[in-house]
Amino acid sequence: MRPQSLPKTHNCGAICRLIVNTETTTPIRLVLADDHPIVLEGLAQLLSIEPGFEVIARASDGDQALDLVRSSRPDVLVLDIRMPGKDGLDVLREMRTEHLPTRVVVLTAVEDDAAVEAIRLGAHGVVSKDIAPKQLLACVRAVHAGGRWFEKDDAFCAIEKFVDADWGRHEIRNTLTPREVDVARMVASGLHTKAVADRLSISEGTAKLHLHHVYEKLKVDGRVGLIRYMLGRGLA
Numbered sequence: 001m002r003p004q005s006l007p008k009t010h011n012c013g014a015i016c017r018l019i020v021n022t023e024t025t026t027p028i029r030l031v032l033a034d035d036h037p038i039v040l041e042g043l044a045q046l047l048s049i050e051p052g053f054e055v056i057a058r059a060s061d062g063d064q065a066l067d068l069v070r071s072s073r074p075d076v077l078v079l080d081i082r083m084p085g086k087d088g089l090d091v092l093r094e095m096r097t098e099h100l101p102t103r104v105v106v107l108t109a110v111e112d113d114a115a116v117e118a119i120r121l122g123a124h125g126v127v128s129k130d131i132a133p134k135q136l137l138a139c140v141r142a143v144h145a146g147g148r149w150f151e152k153d154d155a156f157c158a159i160e161k162f163v164d165a166d167w168g169r170h171e172i173r174n175t176l177t178p179r180e181v182d183v184a185r186m187v188a189s190g191l192h193t194k195a196v197a198d199r200l201s202i203s204e205g206t207a208k209l210h211l212h213h214v215y216e217k218l219k220v221d222g223r224v225g226l227i228r229y230m231l232g233r234g235l236a
Helices: 037-049 062-072 088-098 114-120 133-144 154-175 178-188 193-200 204-218 222-232
Strands: 028-033 053-059 076-080 103-108 125-128 148-150
Touching (some): 028 037, 028 062, 028 133, 037 076, 037 133, 062 076, 062 088, 076 133, 088 103, 088 114, 103 114, 103 133, 114 125, 125 133, 133 148, 154 204, 178 193, 178 204, 178 222, 204 222
Parallel strands (some): 028 053, 028 076, 076 103
């Protein structure tokens, strides 16, 4: 299922999306996972001295990370995507299979293609390892609050658009019938109702009925509203 709907910003200059106030009265409980001792120690020091954070455990590989998430149920897992043996993607796959509720911030290189797969597997934030400390703190707060965070970088903007489209496809397929999806896509691409009917080998009246159902289910106002809806989700 798609996570709770978030306020969207289509300007890639924005670095995060939030759905609630990120201030909290109880510490955010964290597990940190990285196979580089210096990086792991640095993360622990940064997050331990900052008010509002509590590092409850550290892991140097994927198996340890999974065991700690299962036993400690932290609020947020800060996870290195590249580790020997079971890497960050393996951890995300198992967390998804086991429906573990911990939210995940993935640490990666900006050019790492695995970042896209990490988000598809459920990561809520993706940041590069050279991110400024204040930005990492803000990212963890945002993810804990229920938001998604991608860095202000062209590569991550591309990831965000890809994920929006992926979630958009999931959303629309859970809302419309397969035939209504076909009609919505064709109308959003600029086809008139008769052309849609011809392509689908149905009557124009049936095509109009499908389109009426699309408008109702998606709560859009006519063709212009449908086009905006589809474009906004990368579906047109």
